[in-house]
Amino acid sequence: MTPDQILRTFLDHYHRRDHRDAPESSLIPPPGDPVLFTTSGMHPLTPYLLGRPHPGGRRLANVQRCLRTTDLDEVGDRTHLTVFHMLGSWSLGDYDIATSLRWGYELLTEGFGIDPGRLHATVFGGDHQVGPDETAWATWTELGVPVEANGTDNWWSNGPTGPCGPDSEIFVWTGDGPPTGTPSTDDRWMEVWNHVQMRHHRHDDGRLTPLPVSSIDTGMGLERLEMVLRGGRSVFAGDGLQPWVDAVRGRWPLDGPDLRIVADHLRSAVVVLGDGVRPGNTGRGYVLRRLVRRALTVLWRDDPTRSLTELPVEAYADTLRRFGQRAEVEPLRAVLLEEERRFRGLLRRGRPLVDRLRGRGPLTERDYRWLHDTHGLPRDLVDGLLTEAS
Template structure:
């Protein structure tokens, strides 16, 4: 709000951007979940006349677009905020006819504020007409038919939204512009889609070489584009120098998991064999490492996380798909159009299907999903939980040192199971005595000897690292934001205890626990068996020091 920027009043930059708000549109000619954004800012320096004039000049004189290809949109105004007549007048002075200047509402041509209050203002967006016929009388810039491709956006931050909901003029006017590299390259090279540019060509070629099936041309092309986009985005998320985002169930971790799992699903449609994520990740890294060296630096981490998540979902995808197909078939046979929330939750809880994933499958079958019912089922699942204080009272036989150490072992086991099997491997119950632990978890099939060995090795590695076990008190919302496993929040009060074993695991729990994982000595699984439908049981012991 008027404070000077250390770099000056005129700034330029290129930013890596991840946006999944339009994820359902990916597969068309231009929508992407990751893109590089060219930006420049004026902080109290030039404003609309200069910004629009220079935008027009750059597009027509430097990038070579014909002025006849250009259409623009501006803010049409609403109660309390006038129409952006200034921008309209500037575009007209540059030779853009009124027929190609479209005044649109706030949802199309307004930015901000970032929160409920703060700087905001109208924008003007620039579109290139690719020459294809209009889809109808209402076809205009912003239409989904693909005739108009947005190439640049000038945002004019000239208002401050107050807590009362009014808009006051800012003392300092700022400009924030954004131009997508991929779309610009696409338009400059005369490509029909961004996926035909040099940025995607190697990826698309590899996907086609790996494909062994082609359901129909339109579906196959869309699947190829989704896989290419989602793999590229996932590589950049995992390779980010700040790190910290891994496939998971909360926040950015959940976004990443959804991207990878959606890609796996479309790879199946094209008959692509498991293990494809490694090959595609290598291409993305090699294509961008000269610009973003962090991708090369984090190559092993990126590929390791991608392949691990692919393998986790591979284990449950087929079974989950069969379950969905069975339910969808029964619904259609009986003339019903809505998949119950309870079924959607089962697909999430047992097979690791994100809710949006199930909604996409349902939409393809002409079905809706009962979101409210899903939330209700999730809440009921929370209320039935024995986690935290309830687990301590009912799951631990006593408060001895041996039992306490075994309790810590269940946390390490829980984390290891999710690493090997996937996020659906969630605790369903436990019983701990001084001699052994018994741990029930959701999983649709018997674990293989290889999986059991891998789980054992992961737990023992955490023990060998002698990780310090810490406890913090916080709200359940704070715990979730930190990435803690807290599936049964309804059992807790306003403040909860969060136990973390170093950087390995973090759970909301009532305790008690060992002070460090090294106290456990060693971990050995004695038996893995069925507990009930969709629930497996592990019995294990430790060889404490």
């Protein structure tokens, strides 16, 4: 199934169950949200999870673009992305977790045709404040899906404070042969869908109090689901990532994690730019700058003459179209090329600094921190300069 077919199947499933479409928001969260970017589909709906009536009703569904800085260090493997599409459904004080899980099971097995034998679920096992999620456990058991209980891994929160609650995660077996182990013991189980019970509000002191209404918030990564449905082993083989993978690999001899990092970060940078963010030294601008410079760091590790000017505009245009952004390609491309120029200048200025420090002996952790915090030189590039100078 193509991403468009997956999205249509998902929304049709929930439309038949009286859900209305919630409009997609940009990566910039609503005022008052504590995070820099929209990290899940529920961010734009936070006021409604706190009890405000939604104009669309109590049953909603949509696709939302998201960015997670917490996953930056994991990007480079087969399944993690910085920017991705999140398929979401919500019950704002309407149906319960058992109904949500049953409908989710129906969609995965009947709508998308996933073999029930390839599914595994996890639920919240309880802690000193909240008891185990017996309803979710009983529902999965009734459906014949293996289930295991965990602690904090199955507790979802919007941040250090705010709406939170126990969640049930659905995993699909991506290995060869029959499934083995559990999600906590075998990483070939890949999480595809999360069903959260938004029942609590966490305060600054860690206390939990009940929300005005108990809601359900689900989120499923479109790119991961596409990988599962195509029988693939990497999200980078999907329609949304392939143009960047082809563009990068077609010009430079990159493979493995290096190829995936460059493709992901450049694609993500285009989406962030498309939502109006520009490179800077703080906040959202710094996240964007870090994405671009990390991609350039990988590119220049073996050949500092490589340039983003070599990449075709088609990859930019494809990404903007898939994320429904109306920005023009050339102005965004010009921003990236200017950021590349600034970074090259930084490196030219940084080489004498590195040489001076090396003259005193091997670099210390304090030296690395000073080079990064004061002059913006990432460790990977500092080590590259050292290799070049030695």
